[in-house]
Amino acid sequence: xxxxxxxxxxxxxxxxxxxxxxxxxxxxxxxxxxxxxxxxxxxxxxxxxxxxxxxxxxxxxxxxxxxxxxxxxxxxxxxxxxxxxxxxxxxxxxxxxxxxxxxxxxxxxxxxxxxxxxxxxxxxxxxxxxxxxxxxxxxxxxxxxxxxxxxxxxxxxxxxxxxxxxxxxxxxxxxxxxxxxxxxxxxxxxxxxxxxxxxxxxxxxxxxxxxxxxxxxxxxxxxxxxxxxxxxxxxxxxxxxxxxxxxxxxxxxxxxxxxxxxxxxxxxxxxxxxxxxxxxxxxxxxxxxxxxxxxxxxxxxxxxxxxxxxxxxxxxxxxxxxxxxxxxxxxxxxxxxxxxxxxxxxxxxxxxxxxxxxxxxxxxxxxxxxxxxxxxxxxxxxxxxxxxxxxxxxxxxxxxxxxxxxxxxxxxxxxxxxxxxxxxxxxxxxxxxxxxxxxxxxxxxxxxxxxxxxxxxxxxxxxxxxxxxxxxxxxxxxxxxxxxxxxxxxxxxxxxxxxx
Amino acid sequence: xxxxxxxxxxxxxxxxxxxxxxxxxxxxxxxxxxxxxxxxxxxxxxxxxxxxxxxxxxxxxxxxxxxxxxxxxxxxxxxxxxxxxxxxxxxxxxxxxxxxxxxxxxxxxxxxxxxxxxxxxxxxxxxxxxxxxxxxxxxxxxxxxxxxxxxxxxxxxxxxxxxxxxxxxxxxxxxxxxxxxxxxxxxxxxxxxxxxxxxxxxxxxxxxxxxxxxxxxxxxxxxxxxxxxxxxxxxxxxxxxxxxxxxxxxxxxxxxxxxxxxxxxxxxxxxxxxxxxxxxxxxxxxxxxxxxxxxxxxxxxxxxxxxxxxxxxxxxxxxxxxxxxxxxxxxxxxxxxxxxxxx
Numbered sequence: 001x002x003x004x005x006x007x008x009x010x011x012x013x014x015x016x017x018x019x020x021x022x023x024x025x026x027x028x029x030x031x032x033x034x035x036x037x038x039x040x041x042x043x044x045x046x047x048x049x050x051x052x053x054x055x056x057x058x059x060x061x062x063x064x065x066x067x068x069x070x071x072x073x074x075x076x077x078x079x080x081x082x083x084x085x086x087x088x089x090x091x092x093x094x095x096x097x098x099x100x101x102x103x104x105x106x107x108x109x110x111x112x113x114x115x116x117x118x119x120x121x122x123x124x125x126x127x128x129x130x131x132x133x134x135x136x137x138x139x140x141x142x143x144x145x146x147x148x149x150x151x152x153x154x155x156x157x158x159x160x161x162x163x164x165x166x167x168x169x170x171x172x173x174x175x176x177x178x179x180x181x182x183x184x185x186x187x188x189x190x191x192x193x194x195x196x197x198x199x200x201x202x203x204x205x206x207x208x209x210x211x212x213x214x215x216x217x218x219x220x221x222x223x224x225x226x227x228x229x230x231x232x233x234x235x236x237x238x239x240x241x242x243x244x245x246x247x248x249x250x251x252x253x254x255x256x257x258x259x260x261x262x263x264x265x266x267x268x269x270x271x272x273x274x275x276x277x278x279x280x281x282x283x284x285x286x287x288x289x290x291x292x293x294x295x296x297x298x299x300x301x302x303x304x305x306x307x308x309x310x311x312x313x314x315x316x317x318x319x320x321x322x323x324x325x326x327x328x329x330x331x332x333x334x335x336x337x338x339x340x341x342x343x344x345x346x347x348x349x350x351x352x353x354x355x356x357x358x359x360x361x362x363x364x365x366x367x368x369x370x371x372x373x374x375x376x377x378x379x380x381x382x383x384x385x386x387x388x389x390x391x392x393x394x395x396x397x398x399x400x401x402x403x404x405x406x407x408x409x410x411x412x413x414x415x416x417x418x419x420x421x422x423x424x425x426x427x428x429x430x431x432x433x434x435x436x437x438x439x440x441x442x443x444x445x446x447x448x449x450x451x452x453x454x455x456x457x458x459x460x461x462x463x464x465x466x467x468x469x470x471x472x473x474x475x476x477x478x479x480x481x482x483x484x485x486x487x488x489x490x491x492x493x494x495x496x497x498x499x500x
Numbered sequence: 501x502x503x504x505x506x507x508x509x510x511x512x513x514x515x516x517x518x519x520x521x522x523x524x525x526x527x528x529x530x531x532x533x534x535x536x537x538x539x540x541x542x543x544x545x546x547x548x549x550x551x552x553x554x555x556x557x558x559x560x561x562x563x564x565x566x567x568x569x570x571x572x573x574x575x576x577x578x579x580x581x582x583x584x585x586x587x588x589x590x591x592x593x594x595x596x597x598x599x600x601x602x603x604x605x606x607x608x609x610x611x612x613x614x615x616x617x618x619x620x621x622x623x624x625x626x627x628x629x630x631x632x633x634x635x636x637x638x639x640x641x642x643x644x645x646x647x648x649x650x651x652x653x654x655x656x657x658x659x660x661x662x663x664x665x666x667x668x669x670x671x672x673x674x675x676x677x678x679x680x681x682x683x684x685x686x687x688x689x690x691x692x693x694x695x696x697x698x699x700x701x702x703x704x705x706x707x708x709x710x711x712x713x714x715x716x717x718x719x720x721x722x723x724x725x726x727x728x729x730x731x732x733x734x735x736x737x738x739x740x741x742x743x744x745x746x747x748x749x750x751x752x753x754x755x756x757x758x759x760x761x762x763x764x765x766x767x768x769x770x771x772x773x774x775x776x777x778x779x780x781x782x783x784x785x786x787x788x789x790x791x792x793x794x795x796x797x798x799x800x801x802x803x804x805x806x807x808x809x810x811x812x813x814x815x816x817x818x819x820x821x822x823x824x825x826x827x828x829x830x831x832x833x834x835x836x837x838x839x840x841x842x843x
Binding site for chain 2 (some may be wrong): 004005065070092101106107110133164168324344
């Protein structure tokens with residue numbers, strides 16, 4: 001809350017992902033590709049296989065152009081974007097890990113210099129020396145993964161650091177090793193998939209067959225590392241996090257499931273094309289395999305990012321830069337006095353710093369549809385009870401008055417007609433809508449925090465009416481029912497049909 | 501569960517050490533950037549006679565992508581240190597101009613590819629190459645302008661506060677143009693001057709290159725001198741403070757050394773020129789640093805880095821130093837392998 005807020009209409013998650021996803025694809029490829037190139041070059045030189053050397057030469061040009069230029073600059077880009085989207089968290093990370101980053105930077109220097117010399121060295125260097133440079137490249141590149149991995153995994157599982165504040169406790173945190181090997185597997189897999197793609201354009205020949213096989217082995221070897229390390233990873237994440245995710249976080253779980261399907265499909269295609277019909281490896285097939293690989297990886301990263309919600313650094317800082325250690329301060333004085341750089345509109349400031357990091361009004365995780373046809377009192381209760389909604393949101397630690405200001409700010413922008421008018425519904429269908437808008441976010445029927453039993457056992461029209469009248473007293477976070485009479489009637493009608 | 505959580509309001513190495521590393525890496529970054537930007541300007545507008553045949557032009561064009569890699573790589577470290585020590589004002593300014601800030605890396609990436617496009621072509625220097633290089637140069641002008649605007653704004657918390665209050669979309673740039681226009685142009689002219697030096701250096705045994713480089717060196721020196729003085733007077737509110745501190749001596753020394761370097765260049769004393777240039781360059785970077793400190797201390801933030809608590813992390817710091825030395829050794833070794841076989 002120490003910083004201005006970039007009020008851009010694109011969702012923060014989307015902005016972050018659009019740069020981060022490209023960067024992780026390229027950077028992992030840059031590591032695996034480095035290993036692939038030296039290993040393949042060593043083999044080719046041993047067998048004096050000029051055809052293969054030529055292919056590698058071609059690969060390495062692309063490799064430098066993509067991995068060095070794109071990898072390096074999108075890496076800088078990630079740094080720019082996290083500083084814009086969450087300067088508070090970036091500040092925490094830099095203050096704790098500046099020498100980690102500086103160490104990574106030394107690897108980066110080596111990596112960049114090596115890749116350039118490797119590429120230009122094809123022309124005149126002896127095999128031996130050229131391969132030495134290739135190895136230096138790979139070692140530095142993997143070293144930079146090693147270092148950055150400590151910082152990235154720290155955010156999900158800070159481990160002992162939360163108590164000690166010690167650099168190494170945070171660095172070698174519970175998910176460090178599993179993620180390191182998982183990512184190493186990804187590097188190897190991507191190198192295989194990418195080189196398959198290049199190779200698929202060669203015309204069918206014995207050379208192609210042997211190379212397709214070689215590359216498919218890389219892909220499979222990567223997968224072979226990925227599958228167990230993924231399992232390991234999931235099991236070293238503290239169970240409270242994984243359980244919560246399974247219970248109330250749709251986003252990471254969807255990604256996880258999708259990633260399993262991807263793994264199966266890639267393995268199958270690699271076996272088919274690598275070992276059964278290598279001669280037939282067509283560009284389209286190779287492209288599909290590659291895209292599946294990227295899709296798997298994208299899902300993994302999405303899962304990893306979203307499972308951390310509501311935190312940006314677990315138990316330390318929430319996604320909206322609310323600091324856990326300042327809970328008492330916030331609760332006593334509210335958020336406003338902590339928001340250092342102001343727009344002049346208190347409701348807007350509060351909204352930006354409490355909600356906008358994760359939501360937009362119309363686009364990504366939009367709030368307008370959630371609040372169209374409701375009222376200020378309802379919005380205010382949702383703000384105050386945010387941590388009870390499905391989705392695992394951070395609690396709101398500001399004052400009641402501030403929650404009211406947020407509600408005013410949101411209410412100004414939503415559709416203020418009633419639900420019946422907005423959706424053109426009546427009767428039971430309207431009731432279902434009322435339930436969806438006013439209850440379902442906290443109680444899914446047959447799902448998350450289901451209350452239908454308490455609500456519906458022996459329910460009658462009168463009893464439901466009474467419950468709705470006193471809804472605000474049922475629990476501190478439970479909103480009073482503030483819909484109009486028609487909506488109330490429709491909701492009761494709907495609930496009675498659910499009962500049957 | 502309310503433990504006292506670890507604080508993040510600290511720096512993990514002594515401030516002087518961070519500052520030294522910051523200034524050293526920033527100087528290196530500027531040098532690489534100047535080689536590239538100044539080199540581009542001279543290659544494009546140097547009026548080399550008989551361009552096709554002039555090997556120095558080709559040498560530069562082939563070197564640009566690698567210089568870009570060096571610029572980016574060497575830029576990362578000072579960016580890290582500036583964000584470490586000056587987090588509050590630097591982030592605040594960059595968030596306020598978010599779109600412009602974010603475009604920096606995209607534009608830089610575009611320019612990078614255009615440099616490669618020029619370097620990979622067969623003909624030196626054809627119309628296509630010329631266009632590529634001009635596009636790359638425009639990109640760098642953008643990048644440098646946004647950096648000047650944003651870093652200058654970070655020195656004026658009242659400016660970003662007011663600007664943010666009026667607009668939160670990130671589509672606004674520092675409106676206080678007089679506070680950075682001369683600063684920015686001074687830096688660009690300085691880049692051309694250093695570019696001229698590198699043309700001389702790489703073209704030592706090429707009379708035409710020597711003459712062109714020297715001409716640019718002198719011309720850019722004069723321009724950047726005038727702009728620098730203009731910038732100095734535009735600092736009016738803090739000029740007094742600069743005059744009173746060590747900054748004025750460092751500045752005077754740097755200017756004197758630049759003058760000497762021009763003189764030595766005309767005497768063809770390349771080694772002396774390089775030393776004078778380098779020392780005055782470092783001096784300028786130090787002065788720039790002092791100006792920032794003075795501004796921030798006098799601002800509404802009353803920010804003084806000396807007040808950030810020091811909480812050492814020596815183990816990782818030492819690992820960093822070891823890795824740094826190893827990296828330099830590895831790079832040196834690879835160059836040896838690479839050039840050893842070229843002859």
